Amino acid sequence: MRLTDKLPASDQMPADNLIQPYARVVVVHATTLHICAHSNNLPNRWGGDAGATKKKAAANLWVDLPVTSLFSQATVDRIRAVADLPYPPPINLGPDDPLGLSNQQILVFRTNEHLVLEIEPRLPPKDWQMSLLETTELLSRTESVVDVLAVGSRAIYKTLGVDRVLAYQFEEGSEDGVVRHTHGNGSLPSLLGIRFRSDDFPEEAFRLHARETVMAYTTSDRAPVGFCGDLGDAAHCINYVLGCRTIYPPAESFVRESGLSTQISVMLTIHGKPWGVFSCQARDAVYLDYQHRTFVHLLGNQVSRELTSQIHDQARQRVLDADHLRARIRDNISRAPNLVRGLTHSEPSLLEYVPDTGGIAILIEDRIIQLGQTPGEPRIRLLMDWAASNLKDYDVFYTDHLAAHYAPGEDFRDSASGVFLAPLNQRRTEWMVWFRPERVGKVTYGSRDQKGPKKKGQWFKTTVETRTGFSLPWTEEQVADIRELHAFIRDVVIERYSELMRINRQLQVAYDELEAFSYTVSHDLRAPLRGIDGFAEILMEDYGPKLKDDAKDLIQTIQLNAARMNQFISDILELSRVGRANLVVNDCDVAQLVRTAMQELNRESGKSVDIKLHEPLPPMRGDRQQLALVFKHLLSNAFKYSSKQATSTVEVGYSASNSFGDGEFYISDNGIGINEDHHQRVFGMFNRLVSAEDYSGSGVGLAVVRRIIRRHNGEVRIESKPGSGATFFFYTNLPADKSDQTF
Structure with missing residues (x-):
């Protein structure tokens, strides 16, 4: 495995150059294959460890000797063969190797100048493929983040044989993290809902997980092992890549203070950013070889992908739910005779733009406009003066603990523990400020606060604290929403x-x-x-x-x-x-579109099916080819999901009025129906609610339908319940002057 341009800079290294004692490491020059360095626990030629003697006699060291002094020529040939592969397979050691380390294997890593050989015990093999397939299938059925964490936790627990698996999430907008899910055999406490601090998972922990997401540590009566010789650029690999790399001090303290023997952590990411970890613990020693670590790594990737999908779907639904309200607020502001009236008399109120907003203050032309609960004009002006002088390097500034940055904020934390400051011009003479009130509450931590003077005693001890001076944190989504409105006011309204x-x-x-x-x-x-x-x-x-x-x-x-x-x-x-296609717009005969779609479906299926066509139908304005595709996909869906009924019933018609104030066409069936929770999900790419074995298809048809209808300024919706069939309503809304035109 070649390791270039992927590792942290040298000034970020822990610089301990130590490994866990269960493994051995040899650093070999990539060209000459002479030994440059090796761990002190490598057997010497006289028995014992190579680093055991204090005099370091030449006979006890392997440095500068050819690598064939340690391994047979056959093993060296295999090392050469796999050194430049992206993911080299392990190389088994046998009785012919001079080291005599049977039942061990070599993992080969390539740096610019060296080959790093990690020698570790080889564990009995398992059926990894079936375990991954089973977990993948279970993950595909999940419908929430907690479901995903539960499936992942059970899979790791079952495979590794640990006592407890904690699913730990780094909280957005906060330095803390919280245990979201636990699974175990009851021998260790659950810790569900317990919070941990940023010091418990410091920056060093993120760096140690950056290149290899899996990190395993097992306690030992032997100390971590150092090296003989010159490591050169292999030090990066030893400290950040090897499976036997040492862990960061807080994790070691957690293992020792909790009476554990094993700690295994698996990083979970969303769009490449850390989201959380699976933290696995056992009272007895549990070792992971390369095959075990690879399985857990792949499992972590699967969970991360499903988490990304679930979180994306939830965020998309929240955006859809809130988009109408925010569009109305922006529209009201832009239509108002002046900005001040638009901001103060918007219906719905500007306070509804971001949830949990206590108050808003806007400074325009030296006039302060206040909405909701605010600290009062004198305090607001002082806060804005401070911001103008001290926040010049920020385009916006937000915090959930104002007093930590602005000492006078302690006096009005009841209304403004959290603030979001956004300047409305480059001179910073006009501002928009969002306030959030203090939220006092008791928080249970799994560790003690390490800030300030060093404290004696246990680090990881459950403590209950009352948090004051904090508001709810600003989430990334909320920050983006305020930035959007901020940009709207500056760029759309003020600068037109x-x-x-x-x-x-x-x-x-x-x-x-x-x-x-x-x-x-x-x-x-x-x-x-x-x-x-x-x-x-x-x-x-x-x-x-x-x-x-x-x-x-x-x-x-x-x-x-x-x-x-x-x-x-x-x-x-x-x-x-x-x-990509241009729209050629005309008034289309809907009955003819239906007949064309039916002819194509009958030809593809090789059998004739009937529908109930409720005529007369008004014309539909749009591109004839794309609208024909809409009817084809919706009719195909209707026939597919009603095919197992005793009598399949599919109807096409027109409803003269709807919730939008206009008429809309519909296609209904008496099939299996769709749960209301999934009415929006079915329009996503490759989103299927049934298995391919029960009903064929790829889950793209409805995504095509929605894209076509929205290109026609229309909308498509569902009315359905499980077991009661489904009805798809849709309409187009192109202006009359677009007929007979291409655009």
Whole structure:
């Protein structure tokens, strides 16, 4: 494994150059294959450890000797063969190797100048593939973040045989973290809901997890092991990459003070940023070899991907729920005769823009406008003067503990423990300030506060503290929302539309590039996919009679998944074409669109199905080809999910009025129906609520439908309950002057 441009700078290293005593490490020059350095626990040629003698006699050291002094020529050849692979496999040691370390294996890491050889015990193998497949299937069924953490915790607990698994989240907008889920055998306390401080998981911990997400530590009566010789650039690898690297002091204290023998942590990330960790503990020693660490690493990646999906879906739903309210506020501000009236007489109120807002103060033209609960004008002016003088390096400034930055804030923490300060001009003479009141509460920590003078006694001791002077933290989403309104007031209202037009042009370019990229990638993926399918077919034709049944099943699985992948690519290409194609707008005959879609579906399925078409139907304004695609996907959906009913009923019609004030078309069926919680989710890419074994499909059709309808300034919605069928309502809303035009 080559390690270049991926490791922390040398000034960030812990500089201990130590490893855990269960493993041994040899550093070899990459060209000459002479030993440059090695751990002090390497056996010497006379028995015992190479670093055991205080005189360090030449006979006791392996430095400067060829690596064949330690390993057989066959083992050295294998090391050479795998050194430059991205993920070199372990190399088993045997009785022919001079070290005599049977039942051990070598892991090879490559730096610019050296090969780093980590020698560790080899554990009995397990069926990793089945464990991963089982966990992946369970993760795909989860519907919340807690569900994801529960599945991941159980999988790690079952595989590693630890006593307890804690799912720990770094809290957004706060320096603390909290235990969100626990799973164990009851021999260790749960710790569910217990908080830990930033000192308990310091910056060094993040650096130690940056390159390798899994970190395992097992206590020993032997001290950490140092090195003989010159490590050179291998020091980076030893301190940050090896499985036997030492852990950061707070984690070691936690293990010792909790009466544990083993601590294993697995970093969880969202979009490449740390989100939390699985922290696994055991009273007895639990060792992980490379295969175990790789499994836990892959499991952590699977959990991180599912967490990303769940959190993204939740955030998207929150945005959809709040978008209408914020759009109305912005629209009211822009329509008001002046900015002051727009800010103070908006309905809904500006206080509703961000949840948990106590008050807002706006300084414009030396006039202060106050909404809700604020500290009062004199204090607000002093706060703004302080901000103008001390926050010049910030475009905005926010905190949930104002008194920590501005001492007078202690006097009005009841109304302004939390503030968000946003200047409205470059001279910082006009401001918008959001206030949040103090939130007093008792917090249970799993550790003592380490700030200030060093304290004696246990670090990790449960403490209950009353937090004062703090408000609710500002989340990333809320910060983004306030920034958005801040930019709106500055760039859209105050400076009118010049800046917004420039941003819109950039967004359009980015959107066009994204669509082109999506099309190109999907198109280029088909070539290797054809190769995979073709070679699998050749294997079956040429070697089928010689293969066992399970081998044939695996090849057929390859072909099946290649076909599914090909369908995914086709669907992505279709979605890309929908967004790229010009719209040729006309008044379309809906009945004819339905008949065309039915003919195509009947031809593809090889059988004839009937529908109830409630005529007459008004025309639908839009692009004839894209609207035909809408009817095809919705009708295909209706037939698919009602196909298992005794009598399948699919209807197409028009409702003259709806909640939007206009009429809308509908397609209904008597199929399995959709739970109300999933009415928005089904329109996402590849979002399926049923298994492919029960109902075929890729989960792209409804995403295509929504994109087409929204390109036509319309909307699509669902009315459905499980077991009662589903009805899709939709409409277009293109202006009359767009007919017979291309745009």
